[in-house]
Amino acid sequence: MTLEEKINAAETHIFKAIFPNTTNHYDTLFGGNAMQLMDEVAFITATRFSRQRVVTVSSDRIDFKKPIPSGTFAELIGKVTHIGNTSMQVHVEIYVEKMYSLEREKAITGNFTFVAIDENKEPVSIIK
Numbered sequence: 056m057t058l059e060e061k062i063n064a065a066e067t068h069i070f071k072a073i074f075p076n077t078t079n080h081y082d083t084l085f086g087g088n089a090m091q092l093m094d095e096v097a098f099i100t101a102t103r104f105s106r107q108r109v110v111t112v113s114s115d116r117i118d119f120k121k122p123i124p125s126g127t128f129a130e131l132i133g134k135v136t137h138i139g140n141t142s143m144q145v146h147v148e149i150y151v152e153k154m155y156s157l158e159r160e161k162a163i164t165g166n167f168t169f170v171a172i173d174e175n176k177e178p179v180s181i182i183k
Contacts, residue, residue, distance in 0.1 A: 065104035083122035097167035100133030117165035
């Protein structure tokens with residue numbers, strides 16, 4: 056499998072229904088919940104790509120462009136965008152989708168960096 060094929064195979068899509076227990080006082084997805092969901096999809100993407108233990112070491116520039124109201128769907132998409140020796144970067148996008156129409160738009164984007172680790176929690180090479 057080529058590196059490009061491996062990157063494409065690791066792309067991860069998760070859908071979530073946005074319920075009131077995850078929203079703020081404006082009835083939109085709470086930013087902290089959005090960041091948790093983004094880190095989760097980024098972790099899954101990084102793990103699927105490397106098939107190794109990985110840990111989040113940073114998140115970078117999370118842009119909240121559109122609110123995600125209660126009663127909508129959110130699609131989270133994780134893609135590996137950079138591979139280093141022991142680290143990789145995953146770009147995550149969240150799209151908001153109305154439940155009862157075809158309306159869909161990009162709402163939130165962010166980047167997460169992961170490091171592959173061994174059983175002693177020491178960094179290891181991602182590409183074997």
